[in-house]
Amino acid sequence: VVAEMDVDFRTEKVEIFNEVWQAQNLGFYDPKFHGTDWKKVHEQYEPLANGASTPEELRRLLNLMVGELNASHSGVSGPAAGAGFVTGKTGLRFNSKEYETNGNFKIDEVINLSPASLMGNIKTGEYLIAIDDKKLEVSDNIDLLLANKIGKRVALTIASSPSGGSSRKVFISPVSLATEKGLLYKQWVNQQREYVSKISNGQLGYVHMLDMSEGSLNQLYLDMDAENHSRKGVVVDIRNNNGGFVNPYALDVISRKNYLTMTGRGMPSAPARVQLGQRALDAPTILLINQHSLSDAEDFTEGYRALGLGKVVGEPTAGWIVFTSSVQLIDGSAVRLPFSRIDDHEGKNMELVPRKVDIPVTLQLGEGPAKDSQLDVAVKELLGQLDKPTTRKGE
Incomplete structure (x- = not known):
């Protein structure tokens, strides 16, 4: 069945404006709206929205209105666009x-x-x-x-x-473009891994998480298994990680410690966790972050520090730390809704508060695969930790 419908934009824009305002009014995580008088914002922007002549102009005004809340994970986006033509990529x-x-x-x-x-x-x-x-x-x-x-x-x-x-x-x-971007990313990760191995004389491993999705978590598991169990320590890199939801699972595999060893007759000894099928890195790590480590990557950083897993190197994160959902609007567009507050282990709201670093290092203009000053410092620091003698309880 195919149907056509004429939409009166003059009526529709009023409804869309009210939908966006009401979504934040009822669902925004902070009942004080970050100190903003949300009802006054309605009075200020309603006549502007009524004067919008196109959907694009209306969305620009709505984004300005939502921006009055000064919150991350916010904004109004248009309906999904058509496929258009698709360009092939050669590599x-x-x-x-x-x-x-x-x-x-x-x-x-x-x-x-x-x-x-x-x-x-x-x-x-x-x-x-x-x-x-x-x-x-x-x-x-x-x-x-x-x-x-x-x-x-x-x-x-x-x-x-x-x-x-x-x-x-x-x-x-x-x-496709997505496939080529994936290949570029894998190439970059391999370059970083080779760089860390070279400057650490093969002692350290390297893992990078592109985001905090299930796919990236599974790749972390594979990288831990294939590349890093034979290393003395591992550089964990979440620079440019735009978030997701798997931070506790990623932290879990890094924080687990082995406590038993299993040895079969005539077989080499191995940690019991690994023998029984549970992943556990059980090696010193160091964490790399930057200002493009966002959202759940910042939750990961907070957990890494709170659990005392190692030092954090690089630049403070963005401070985009709130759980969000979205509300679909009558025209097919959507507004993002920050609905759940995230507190750190001290009970402090993390939104708009970047996670700090222990060792600040800023990348210099022109640095690339052949030179990474943040990696250099992370490797030097972790190697220094390996050189320090350790003592066991009771010794």
């Missing part, structure tokens, strides 16, 4: 200076495990000359040329020089 990245100066697509990077990488014969320093026999000009948009090409056979013409010398065709099957 090639180009030298911006060469393009801006000479208009050539010089290959600067081949993302590991990307379609271009899997062919094995595309090298950095070479040039992309054509796509499906369409010779590239400086005005060409590669995204448009690869529109709706995901999973399809595409011919790339690769040459050793911009003039097309020694050119050859390479056939690939482009992937």
Whole structure:
């Protein structure tokens, strides 16, 4: 069944305004509204909303209104957009200076495990000359040329020089933007892991959590099992982690200590937890955070410090610490609703209060995979802890 409906925006915008205001009025976690006179805000913004001429203008006003609460996890978003065209990604990245100066697509990077990488014969320093026999000009948009090409056979013409010398065709099957972003992230993590191993002479392991989702938790388990049980200590990195809900589970595996050892006849000894299928790192750690560690990553930081698991290095977090939900509005848009207060172990509200670091380190402009001053300090500090003698109770 297909139906059409005409909507009177003059009537609809009044209803949407009231829905947003009332959602916060009844559900905002702080009954004092962070010191804001919420009824006065209604009086101030109602005539402005009535004057909005488009849904986009109305949403801008509603975001300003919600912003009066000065809370994180807030805002009004529009209805879900249509799919539009989908661009295929090759895994090639180009030298911006060469393009801006000479208009050539010089290959600067081949993302590991990307379609271009899997062919094995595309090298950095070479040039992309054509796509499906369409010779590239400086005005060409590669995204448009690869529109709706995901999973399809595409011919790339690769040459050793911009003039097309020694050119050859390479056939690939482009992937989605999300897939390419995932490959870039995995490549970055591997670079960080190799960096930590190198500067610690193989003594330390490294794990990074992209967010606090179930998928990232499962990846943490895999990384602990595959990469870090043989290390003397582990750098735990949650920089740029935008939150989620699994902080207690991640803290659990890091905080568990072994207390029994099992040894079968003729077999090597192993911690009982591991033998019985329970993950336990049982190694010293150090935590890396920055101002882009948000929400549940900040809960993780609070727990890490409260449990005395190790030192925290980097920059204070954002202070976006409140549980949130969303309320759908009549036009399909939605307003986020901070509804649950989070207190630290001392009973203090964590919202708008960044989690502190023990050792402050700010990344310098231009630092990249080859140099990370925050990692340098974290590794040095953790190695220093390993060098200190430890005593057991009763000794």
